[in-house]
Amino acid sequence: xxxSRAPLAEGGDGRETAARGDPFVKAxxxxxxxxxxxxxEYRVPREIKDAARMMADAGPQGQFVAGGTxxxxxxxxxxxxxxxxxxxxxxxxxxxxxxxxxSGVRIGAGVSLTDLCEHPVVNRxxxxxxAAARTIxxxxxxxxxxxxxNLLLDTRCNYYDQNYEWRKGVNFCMKKDGDxxxxxxxxxxxxxxxxxxxxxxxxxxxxxxxxxxxxGEREVTAEGLYNDDGIDYLHKRPDELLADxxxxxxxxxxxxxxxxxxxxxxxFPVLGVAVxxxxxxxxxxxxxxxxxxxxxxxxxxxxxxxxxxVGARLDPERIAAAAEACYVxxxxxxxxxxxxxxxxxxxxxYVTRALEALRDD
Amino acid sequence: MPERTKQxxxxxxxxxxxxxxxAFAPHKTLLxxxxxxxxLMGTKHGCELGECGTCAVLVNGRSAxxxxxxxxxxxxxxxxxxxxxxSPAGLHPLQETFADTGAAQCGYCTPGFLLVAKELLAAxxxxxxxxxxxxxxxxxxxxxxxxxxxxxxxLAAARMRGxxxxxxxxxxxxxx
Numbered sequence: 001x002x003x004s005r006a007p008l009a010e011g012g013d014g015r016e017t018a019a020r021g022d023p024f025v026k027a028x029x030x031x032x033x034x035x036x037x038x039x040x041e042y043r044v045p046r047e048i049k050d051a052a053r054m055m056a057d058a059g060p061q062g063q064f065v066a067g068g069t070x071x072x073x074x075x076x077x078x079x080x081x082x083x084x085x086x087x088x089x090x091x092x093x094x095x096x097x098x099x100x101x102x103s104g105v106r107i108g109a110g111v112s113l114t115d116l117c118e119h120p121v122v123n124r125x126x127x128x129x130x131a132a133a134r135t136i137x138x139x140x141x142x143x144x145x146x147x148x149x150n151l152l153l154d155t156r157c158n159y160y161d162q163n164y165e166w167r168k169g170v171n172f173c174m175k176k177d178g179d180x181x182x183x184x185x186x187x188x189x190x191x192x193x194x195x196x197x198x199x200x201x202x203x204x205x206x207x208x209x210x211x212x213x214x215x216g217e218r219e220v221t222a223e224g225l226y227n228d229d230g231i232d233y234l235h236k237r238p239d240e241l242l243a244d245x246x247x248x249x250x251x252x253x254x255x256x257x258x259x260x261x262x263x264x265x266x267x268f269p270v271l272g273v274a275v276x277x278x279x280x281x282x283x284x285x286x287x288x289x290x291x292x293x294x295x296x297x298x299x300x301x302x303x304x305x306x307x308x309x310v311g312a313r314l315d316p317e318r319i320a321a322a323a324e325a326c327y328v329x330x331x332x333x334x335x336x337x338x339x340x341x342x343x344x345x346x347x348x349x350y351v352t353r354a355l356e357a358l359r360d361d
Numbered sequence: 362m363p364e365r366t367k368q369x370x371x372x373x374x375x376x377x378x379x380x381x382x383x384a385f386a387p388h389k390t391l392l393x394x395x396x397x398x399x400x401l402m403g404t405k406h407g408c409e410l411g412e413c414g415t416c417a418v419l420v421n422g423r424s425a426x427x428x429x430x431x432x433x434x435x436x437x438x439x440x441x442x443x444x445x446x447x448s449p450a451g452l453h454p455l456q457e458t459f460a461d462t463g464a465a466q467c468g469y470c471t472p473g474f475l476l477v478a479k480e481l482l483a484a485x486x487x488x489x490x491x492x493x494x495x496x497x498x499x500x501x502x503x504x505x506x507x508x509x510x511x512x513x514x515x516l517a518a519a520r521m522r523g524x525x526x527x528x529x530x531x532x533x534x535x536x537x
Contacts, residue, residue, distance in 0.1 A: 034393075034406065034409065035409045035410075036388075036389075036390075036393070037388045037389070037390065038388070039386075039388050040388055041387075042387055042388070042431065042433055044433075067429075068429050068430065068431070069411050069426075069429055072390070072411075072428075072429045073409075073410040073411055073429065076409060076410065077410075087434075089434070114423075137499070138414070138498050138499025139424070139477070139495065139496055139498070139499060140414060140417055140424045140425065140426055140477060140499045140500075141411060141426065141499060143423050143424055143425055144425050144426065144429065144430070265494075265498035265499075266498050266499055
């Protein structure tokens, strides 16, 4: 294999940008054997209020980082190019888990996924949360990645999660540097996929998140955090810091998360099914939440399936009706691993399995 | 002259048990700092995106992918690379058993496997095969497979507990 010699830098100002050509080779004049991070300013606050102030100072070019397992690959591929990166990794207040199943649990956004998986109270009272977190990525990446980072994971797409040269080769897509969606070229909307495992589960559980900025703080439901657009995928202003997530007290509900991926060892979900059922004394379903992840730009609540489950015991006919409703509602596009028709068919099977896991008998 | 930031940052941290100081461009990853500024080539540069695990190091005893950690984040912390595994007394038991069982073929993935396995054995001296598989699932070997690697970890775990483990004869090269 012959390595191509990159052109020498021509006395530029060093602030290479995507618009001015290949950002990897331009400033270096060496063989392009490594994808490196672009230059940025790095700040490390110790308090939430300092983080909020630094972000206000940085303006639209600022970006929070926690574990870096989503942001840094994206920066290496020039999908995200912040000028100021503010690390929340050393803010002690973000690194706590408080409460229990009776009071509800508050999980700091900076808690690592490993610590979430191993936390005794979470395992005892919210085993479905620990189990879902264990399906995220690998042990090494869970040491680095955080709860907050998973909830705010950038949407993913086969035409977006590629290096700069690849994306340039297709003349870019509308999510970064281009103006067309290669999955649906006549669409005015970006269809990059919500691909985090905790997201559908937190929405199904009715968790709430606290957002902090210099303007103040507010609490919103997890459901209210997500927007069905691959580019503008959060109802969160960029200057708002996700501080923590609150799980509701245990009072008779049960929940489960099931995930479809190619390799069980290590992959993003191409379908996630999260269900919460509130059961009455007589064993009938009083309320149901059924959320599909990994198939659309936002977690998808399937109201028809929820309606099919409420008011009766969880029997095979109800489960089949709910699974059918999810099959109809799931409309994945051809922008992740696996062919889309098969992913659509799997919705029926994974919803059935998730609901079977919640049956008593 | 256009404005240009050329400043290097200067940090101190503990590397393989020794205090080190190093100066580097502040946007460099720990992988780049280890290989390019400290000339420690044991930590390998693989996928660069957190998918392959060969650049794994231990930061304060916990595994992390050095390609996704800023060098700045090492400040005040303790970093261990594969160069720190052997001691004057000899190789680490994991290094010995990787050699004994033929668990390395081209060897490019080996440093990452060794450090993640070391982290596993520090927390769990008697892991089951399933626990070893789970712990190592983020480290990819493209040469041959994982059986010999699992066997090497099992053998090292036994030796570190002061036991000897009988491996399938076909798994062991050159022990006689």
